[in-house]
Amino acid sequence: MSESVSTFQNPAGTWSQAVYDVLRAEDVRLVPFVPDGGHRGLIERCQADPEMRAVTLTTEEEGVALAAGAWVGGVRSVLLMQSSGVGNCVNMLSLLKTCQMPFVTLVTMRGEWGEFNPWQVPMGQATPEVLRAMGVLVQRVDDPELLPGEVNAALRLAYSTYSPVAVLLSQKLLGAKTFGGSK
Amino acid sequence: MSAATLERRTVMAQLLEDRGRMLVVTGLGATAWDLASLSDSPQDFPLWGAMGGAAMFGLGLALAQPDRPVVVFTGDGELLMGLGALSTIATTRPSNLSIVVLDNERYGETGAQPTHTAAGVDLAGVARACGFERTTTVREMDGVPALRAELHAGGGPLLAVVKVALTADPMTLPPRDGTYLKNRMRAALLGPSAIYE
Numbered sequence: 001m002s003e004s005v006s007t008f009q010n011p012a013g014t015w016s017q018a019v020y021d022v023l024r025a026e027d028v029r030l031v032p033f034v035p036d037g038g039h040r041g042l043i044e045r046c047q048a049d050p051e052m053r054a055v056t057l058t059t060e061e062e063g064v065a066l067a068a069g070a071w072v073g074g075v076r077s078v079l080l081m082q083s084s085g086v087g088n089c090v091n092m093l094s095l096l097k098t099c100q101m102p103f104v105t106l107v108t109m110r111g112e113w114g115e116f117n118p119w120q121v122p123m124g125q126a127t128p129e130v131l132r133a134m135g136v137l138v139q140r141v142d143d144p145e146l147l148p149g150e151v152n153a154a155l156r157l158a159y160s161t162y163s164p165v166a167v168l169l170s171q172k173l174l175g176a177k178t179f180g181g182s183k
Numbered sequence: 184m185s186a187a188t189l190e191r192r193t194v195m196a197q198l199l200e201d202r203g204r205m206l207v208v209t210g211l212g213a214t215a216w217d218l219a220s221l222s223d224s225p226q227d228f229p230l231w232g233a234m235g236g237a238a239m240f241g242l243g244l245a246l247a248q249p250d251r252p253v254v255v256f257t258g259d260g261e262l263l264m265g266l267g268a269l270s271t272i273a274t275t276r277p278s279n280l281s282i283v284v285l286d287n288e289r290y291g292e293t294g295a296q297p298t299h300t301a302a303g304v305d306l307a308g309v310a311r312a313c314g315f316e317r318t319t320t321v322r323e324m325d326g327v328p329a330l331r332a333e334l335h336a337g338g339g340p341l342l343a344v345v346k347v348a349l350t351a352d353p354m355t356l357p358p359r360d361g362t363y364l365k366n367r368m369r370a371a372l373l374g375p376s377a378i379y380e
Contacts, residue, residue, distance in 0.1 A: 030243070030246060030247075053246060055271065055275055056271070056274070057267075057271055058267030058268070058270055058271055059267055061235070061236065061265075062236075062239045062265065062267065062268050062271055063239075064236070065233060065236030065237075065239035065240045065243065066239045066240070066242055066243040067243060068236075068240055068243060069208070069228075069239065069240035069241060069242065069243025069244040069245075069247070070243035070244065070246055070247045071243070071247075072228065072243070072244060072247070072365055072368050072369055072372070073243065073244045073245075073246070073247025073248040073372060074247050074248070074369070074372060074373045074377070075243075075246065075247035077243070091232075091233070091234070092233055092235075092236050094232055094233065095230070095232065095233040095236065095240075095361075098231075098232065098361040098362075099361030099362055099364065099365045100361070100362045100365070101365065159380070
């Protein structure tokens, strides 16, 4: 598949079309995000779709509360953020657990495989534990070929069991340079 | 400036008179107890926690239910914790969302410590600078009917600061089970089948 949007900081971003297709098929209509290079292609696809609402946030915890309110009103969301943003969400995640709100976030990982910035390491390494500590179910994905199916499974898990689910897009997935090109 | 004299529950009661299809979200603490003293309805969602998130919860609800007025009642301390949300709401431009800050300039639940509004921070001014199309500050009861009309009018996000007295009101608790609040409102908005989704 070809990538019509920018692949800046996102050399393996060809997965974004397939993930976008999953979000459309599963009736996700609201996509709050704090930008990340890894999410760039997906963000641009959602912004280009008049039937989806991509909402730029100032901090990731806004997206947790936004998604909860939207779902009470009948609209599904997926929050896009980087692993550093998980730390900004911690107390707000209690809203999801307490109310048994279905919730899905796609988290692009930093601070692990091949990282060059030491400041990313503490939060990146703590991300899965922090999420689990707050009751969020964690699915880690290393293979871009498997990502669309993992996102689909996360949506089904979240909306069938009223659970918060995080899909972690590993730095290995984001940095993998062999995936992509035309098929 | 003279001390605020408005009674928070008297103001809220007038604002919610004949509220019709209006959905109400509150922040944690006093605004939740205020609402519970006046109303216990499927159209109410009082938060018990998630401090700083009430306005964004209201935004989500407003985007999902564009044909209903959505009003967030919250306190100055709660809103100050999530000021960035004002810029997110202003740029998202929901026509049906209003935020009413019952501003007593204190953290009322924890010993009445002054918030930054006591030192002059103007939340209506912050909202205006973020791009809110409608902002107002109410200091007298004669301003309340006009605000009530504004909550129903739509036409862009509204932020109203209502300067209220620091009062010790009887605590009236709303339902504390979040799953009940969630299911009750979803069934009211989406029909009974929403519970079986």
